[in-house]
Amino acid sequence: MIKQTIAGIRRGNLFSPNHVGTDAAIFLQTAELLRRQGHTVTEYVESDLLTRDIRERVIFNMVRDSQSIARLQRLEDEGRLVVNSAYGIENCTREKMTRLLLAHHISHPRSLFLRTGEDPASALEEAGFYNCWVKRGDFHAIHREDVTYVRHPGEAGSILKEFAIRGIETVVVNEHLTGDLVKFYGVAGTAFFYWFYPSDMQYSKFGLEQINGTAKGYPFDEAQLCALGSEAAEALNIRIYGGDCIVSEDGVIRLIDFNDWPSFAPCRDVAAPFIAACLLDGMNVLKS
Secondary structure (H helix, E strand, O other), X not given: OOOOEEEEEOOOXXXXXXXXHHHHHHHHHHHHHHHXXXXXXXXXXXXXXXXXXXXXXXXXXOOOOHHHHHHHHHHHHOOOEEEOOHHHHHHOOHHHHHHHHHHOOOOOOOEEEEEOOOOOHHHHHHHOOOOEEEEEOOOOOOOHHHEEEEOOHHHHHHHHHHHHHOOOOEEEEEEOOOOEEEEEEEEOOOOOEXXXXXXXXXXXXOOXXXXXXXXXXXXXOHHHHHHXXXXXXXXXXXXXXXXXXXXXXXXXXXXXXXXXXXXOHHHHHHHHHHHHHHHHHXXXXXXX
């Protein structure tokens, strides 16, 4: 294999809420594994994309800032290998993600798309959304308030007003699903897939996992969960991914969230070699 000089771009701390250390850890392990393969890895921070000339043909990244994504898209258009694709990262912003998942008929809760300047009560009542989740539509969740559980339609109005005050113009509303919350991680094109119950590991970013409570262990098809993750990754153009789903009492699995390059915190040591292998496979394609 031809040895490459590779750019590795860390995620800005703003976009790692309560996970700065774990996001950094999977990045560093991936970089070290690539170095052990004989490649040179130059590390950048996310803001470097706007101030420095990134010359490497191969780029692995965890970026989230919209300007950084746009810069990476231009590099991708020039023929660079960018993993995850900057276009895929943009696809994982809430409204784009939800519309793509629904368009690809991927199992997902019923959803509404609303503007924050409107009264949501009638739309929610018409849809039968009495317990639901209101999520900022323009981006990933950065603050706890970016994803809010609503117990009745009348409560949603004040939530939309709060979003509007923060300059957020649209929201996605997902119906609330009862069942076990399951979190998973995967790497496209490899055998790696890992899932767990957050309630068993006290794993949480904003504490919202408590809404569904302790997992009851409803039986479900693990192969179907793995396939669901793969289908979502393909639809969104993401190779290194994680997500959340709800398993109902009768074993139905519905995807409620999907993330580009998460922290892999519970399985980092196992996942990192597969992430590095995914990058190496991409480099082989680039070389050919």
